Amino acid sequence: MKYNHRLLLKGNEAAVYGALLAGCDCYFGYPITPASEIAQAAALLFPKLHRTFIQAESEIGAINMIIGGVAAGHRCLTASSGLGISLKQEGVSYLAGYEMPAVILDITRGGPGLGNIGPEQADYFQLVKGGGHGSYKCLVFTPNSVQEMCDMTVDAFHMAEKYRMPAYVMADGVIGQMMESVELPEPATDVYDPEWKMGRIVDGKANYITSIYMEHDDLEAQNVKLQKKYREIEAKEQRCENYLTDDAELVIVAYGICSRIARGAVDQLRAEGLKVGLIRPQMVYPFPVDALQKIVKGGKAKAVMSLEMSAGQMIEDVKLAVECKLPVVLCNRMGGNVPGGDEVCAAAKKVLKELAK
Amino acid sequence: MSEKVKFGRSAVFFDPFERRPGPIKKNMHYCPGCGHGILHKLIAEAIEEYGIQGKTVIIAPVGCAVFAYYYFNVGSISVPHGRAPAVATGASRANPESFVISYQGDGDLAAIGFNEFIQAANRGEKISVFFVNNSNYGMTGGQMAPTTLPGQITTTSPYGRNPETDGFPTKVCEIVNALEAPVYIERVALTSTANILKAKKAVNKAIENLRDRKGFSLVEVLSPCPINLKMNADQVNDFIDEKMTKFFPLGCLRDRSAATPVGELPPAIIREPEEVKSLLLPGISENSNAADASKFAVFSKERRVKICGFGGQGVLSLGLNLANMGRLSKLNVSWMPSYGPEQRGGAASCAVIVNSGAISSPMVDRDCDLLIAMTQTGLDKFRHVLGGNGILVYDHSTMAKPEVGANQKVYGLDALAIANSVGNPKCANSAIIGALSVILRENGFSESEEKAFDAAYLDAITENFAAKPAVLKQNLEAFAAGKKAALA
Ligand SMILES: Cc1ncc(C[n+]2csc(CCOP(=O)(O)OP(=O)(O)O)c2C)c(N)n1
Ligand code: SF4
Ligand SMILES: [Mg+2]
Numbered sequence A: 001m002k003y004n005h006r007l008l009l010k011g012n013e014a015a016v017y018g019a020l021l022a023g024c025d026c027y028f029g030y031p032i033t034p035a036s037e038i039a040q041a042a043a044l045l046f047p048k049l050h051r052t053f054i055q056a057e058s059e060i061g062a063i064n065m066i067i068g069g070v071a072a073g074h075r076c077l078t079a080s081s082g083l084g085i086s087l088k089q090e091g092v093s094y095l096a097g098y099e100m101p102a103v104i105l106d107i108t109r110g111g112p113g114l115g116n117i118g119p120e121q122a123d124y125f126q127l128v129k130g131g132g133h134g135s136y137k138c139l140v141f142t143p144n145s146v147q148e149m150c151d152m153t154v155d156a157f158h159m160a161e162k163y164r165m166p167a168y169v170m171a172d173g174v175i176g177q178m179m180e181s182v183e184l185p186e187p188a189t190d191v192y193d194p195e196w197k198m199g200r201i202v203d204g205k206a207n208y209i210t211s212i213y214m215e216h217d218d219l220e221a222q223n224v225k226l227q228k229k230y231r232e233i234e235a236k237e238q239r240c241e242n243y244l245t246d247d248a249e250l251v252i253v254a255y256g257i258c259s260r261i262a263r264g265a266v267d268q269l270r271a272e273g274l275k276v277g278l279i280r281p282q283m284v285y286p287f288p289v290d291a292l293q294k295i296v297k298g299g300k301a302k303a304v305m306s307l308e309m310s311a312g313q314m315i316e317d318v319k320l321a322v323e324c325k326l327p328v329v330l331c332n333r334m335g336g337n338v339p340g341g342d343e344v345c346a347a348a349k350k351v352l353k354e355l356a357k
Numbered sequence B: 001m002s003e004k005v006k007f008g009r010s011a012v013f014f015d016p017f018e019r020r021p022g023p024i025k026k027n028m029h030y031c032p033g034c035g036h037g038i039l040h041k042l043i044a045e046a047i048e049e050y051g052i053q054g055k056t057v058i059i060a061p062v063g064c065a066v067f068a069y070y071y072f073n074v075g076s077i078s079v080p081h082g083r084a085p086a087v088a089t090g091a092s093r094a095n096p097e098s099f100v101i102s103y104q105g106d107g108d109l110a111a112i113g114f115n116e117f118i119q120a121a122n123r124g125e126k127i128s129v130f131f132v133n134n135s136n137y138g139m140t141g142g143q144m145a146p147t148t149l150p151g152q153i154t155t156t157s158p159y160g161r162n163p164e165t166d167g168f169p170t171k172v173c174e175i176v177n178a179l180e181a182p183v184y185i186e187r188v189a190l191t192s193t194a195n196i197l198k199a200k201k202a203v204n205k206a207i208e209n210l211r212d213r214k215g216f217s218l219v220e221v222l223s224p225c226p227i228n229l230k231m232n233a234d235q236v237n238d239f240i241d242e243k244m245t246k247f248f249p250l251g252c253l254r255d256r257s258a259a260t261p262v263g264e265l266p267p268a269i270i271r272e273p274e275e276v277k278s279l280l281l282p283g284i285s286e287n288s289n290a291a292d293a294s295k296f297a298v299f300s301k302e303r304r305v306k307i308c309g310f311g312g313q314g315v316l317s318l319g320l321n322l323a324n325m326g327r328l329s330k331l332n333v334s335w336m337p338s339y340g341p342e343q344r345g346g347a348a349s350c351a352v353i354v355n356s357g358a359i360s361s362p363m364v365d366r367d368c369d370l371l372i373a374m375t376q377t378g379l380d381k382f383r384h385v386l387g388g389n390g391i392l393v394y395d396h397s398t399m400a401k402p403e404v405g406a407n408q409k410v411y412g413l414d415a416l417a418i419a420n421s422v423g424n425p426k427c428a429n430s431a432i433i434g435a436l437s438v439i440l441r442e443n444g445f446s447e448s449e450e451k452a453f454d455a456a457y458l459d460a461i462t463e464n465f466a467a468k469p470a471v472l473k474q475n476l477e478a479f480a481a482g483k484k485a486a487l488a
Helices: A011-021 A036-045 A059-071 A082-098 A124-128 A146-163 A173-177 A216-236 A257-271 A289-298 A314-322 A341-356 B035-049 B064-070 B084-094 B106-112 B114-123 B172-176 B193-211 B233-247 B273-280 B315-328 B376-385 B415-421 B425-442 B447-464 B469-487
Strands: A006-010 A026-029 A052-055 A076-080 A102-108 A139-141 A166-172 A179-183 A240-243 A250-253 A276-281 A283-285 A303-308 A328-332 B056-060 B075-078 B099-105 B127-133 B184-189 B217-222 B251-255 B303-310 B332-337 B347-355 B368-373 B386-395 B409-413
Touching: A006 A011, A006 A146, A006 B315, A011 A036, A011 A076, A011 A102, A011 A146, A011 A166, A011 A173, A011 A179, A011 B273, A026 A036, A026 A059, A026 B084, A036 A052, A036 A076, A036 A173, A052 A059, A052 B084, A059 A076, A059 A082, A059 A102, A059 B075, A059 B084, A059 B114, A076 A082, A082 A102, A082 A124, A082 A166, A102 A146, A102 A173, A124 A166, A124 A283, A124 A314, A139 A146, A146 A166, A146 A173, A146 A179, A166 A173, A173 B332, A179 B315, A250 A257, A250 A289, A250 A341, A257 A276, A257 A303, A257 A341, A276 A289, A289 A314, A303 A314, A303 A341, A314 A328, A328 A341, B035 B064, B035 B127, B035 B193, B035 B217, B056 B064, B056 B084, B064 B075, B064 B099, B084 B099, B084 B106, B084 B114, B084 B127, B099 B106, B099 B193, B106 B114, B106 B127, B106 B172, B114 B127, B114 B172, B127 B193, B172 B184, B172 B217, B172 B251, B184 B193, B184 B233, B193 B217, B217 B233, B303 B315, B303 B376, B303 B386, B315 B332, B315 B347, B315 B425, B315 B447, B347 B376, B368 B376, B376 B386, B386 B425, B409 B425, B409 B469, B415 B425, B415 B469, B425 B447, B425 B469, B447 B469
Parallel strands: A026 A052, A026 A076, A076 A102, A102 A166, A139 A166, A250 A276, A250 A303, A303 A328, B056 B075, B056 B099, B099 B127, B127 B217, B184 B217, B303 B368, B368 B386, B386 B409
Antiparallel strands: A006 A179, A139 A283, A179 B332, A240 A276, B184 B251, B303 B347, B332 B347
């Protein structure tokens, strides 16, 4: 029998297909706009494959069910948005402490507080900078298409397992809600059975999992170990797409829906003869520092513009990456507003004009 | 008065307690006279007796029992404060063959984690909960717990618990007894030999239920914490027997174990790739007409459509139909709905973009090539997005003919009337698409593009209604009628 792998799906739905095809066994989640289609698709599809779907009592319940499912040796998925992610942070810190993999989808919305359901990107800090207590990091994928919602969910499972840590797929409300054609991958055939799983008998003793290290030296050693892992990830796993950056005088940095708008703007500006390029982080942890260093060293770039739907969160990483060697400006919208292509072009032109002075 | 009860070491316990850091490996970390140690022994013995050690998992709380994994040679995890029942839920659902125990204190279960607990109970998770009620927060130095008695002095109720401001002690078993799902609920105490023997029976029952996958069991254990209550062993036992049991009467509140059949394991997870695909993906139909992208020269440039109206008018599904036609023609398409409260207020809109190349933003906020307005409010809201050479299609049964710019085109259509004429008002979208075929032909489609468009429609609608031939037929009629109306 032949099957049609090319479906028209919402970003939110594509992530669920991606998870199932990656071999995810359990979905635990609490509904929230603009992520609810994830729970709905999971409720429909997981039982078809005799896999587990639970509508948890809260995001706190959901992330702790994840802890249980993952500890039991299964691939597990949860999803939420902004305020729900805030509630999950305690559990995510524990996952980091346990060194357990899990995949969390964050379909970002406007904040602070209840904010609104518009597509802000103001969860950057809480995902990229740790978010909960302790010195830990999470992998953060930033898809900009429905295809990438699927593919990066698959990748998130693999990388989370490789490094034994939580991975986020962070998409804004537009990427979650929009539909595009997706080419779905083949189902996973690997056998997932982590050696560290709870209850596995090793030398007559059942495995346990904890994040407590009562001795200060022990906890320091555990932290040193985690930091070493993070440095390795920063060296090996940076992911981005460069578009017309080689000769660009102005380089825009944008992820998610902003990166698509930015790409349209770059085309428009190029058509007018302006040398503008785009770096699109496909992951924001690790941040594509090397790509930014390259444009600094290349000597052509005169400024960098961080395009974001937040008050300016990613811009801090952009500044760290260029190490004050180039001016970094912010072009942003907030509150659920999505920047228009014209707006981005105008902002870029303004920067180029300043530089020409 | 208490007597000392001695136990041999269960095989479920490690010997020595190697996982305990520091030099002491023979003894538990609990204070002398603490109830946790006794309960641990009862649980270990029951696990051994019922032969479930290899598949048992203990979820350890935050509280004095956080180090349960020092002692039990079973799978274990120490989890966030109060969250053990949620972790237990995840563990037991992910691995239904395992036997999952949630071990919790009164602060952990009845304060910070009450929601996780009561929800797991209400779902009837097949787990057993051992709930240590020692009337205070042992680990953090004897603060007030939800179970602290009225007038009881603790480090955070230095004047005694005041029911006016702190409420009364939380009766967990009684609350759980109001739920349908739980199978077994009993409250015991660890004060005398007789009581400890009753506690042992209760622990055994909960472990038996676990082994037999009968459902949710709760054993509340009134347990001495001599250190924080600043009492000796006899005093603390008297306190439990005389004062605590007034609020927390001992006994079995519910036992439906006998009437509950042994639980069956759920069916195995489906992983076999062919089976996974057959359950997730549509089969490829043999008689596909699929027009391909190469037939649509017009889409070498991005084409942008906006559709607006009321929810229920099929605004979103019209967009979906167009996007599906694009997908089947192997073009790049995007469909972006308005989402959230906007829909609730009645207004609905969506944007569809079709392009043989990459689509940048899926939003249509300007340079729209085709605006389809089903309501005047929708038109008022979005007419500014229509490009200078754009086409406006409106519902002329409810709207006056709108004024348009010099290079813009306007077409009125009563799709509902056309749909009604074929006997199914739900076919209005097919009527509109039929009309679009003609309208687009008038505005740039070549003859072969019109054919490819019609073929894509046929594919899309066939895919949609493959299982409902009668509805499929009505849609095809509406499409033809839409074409005819537009030609007229
Ligand atoms: C989120 C969080 N808040 C507070 C604490 C501090 N804390 C540790 S144990 C505990 C109370 C435990 O009391 P109980 O559940 O009654 O267990 P016991 O020690 O009495 O057995 C508290 C408040 C914590 N670890 N985590
Ligand atoms: S503080 Fe209380 S509950 Fe904790 S170990 Fe000591 S006696 Fe037991
Ligand atoms: Mg307590």
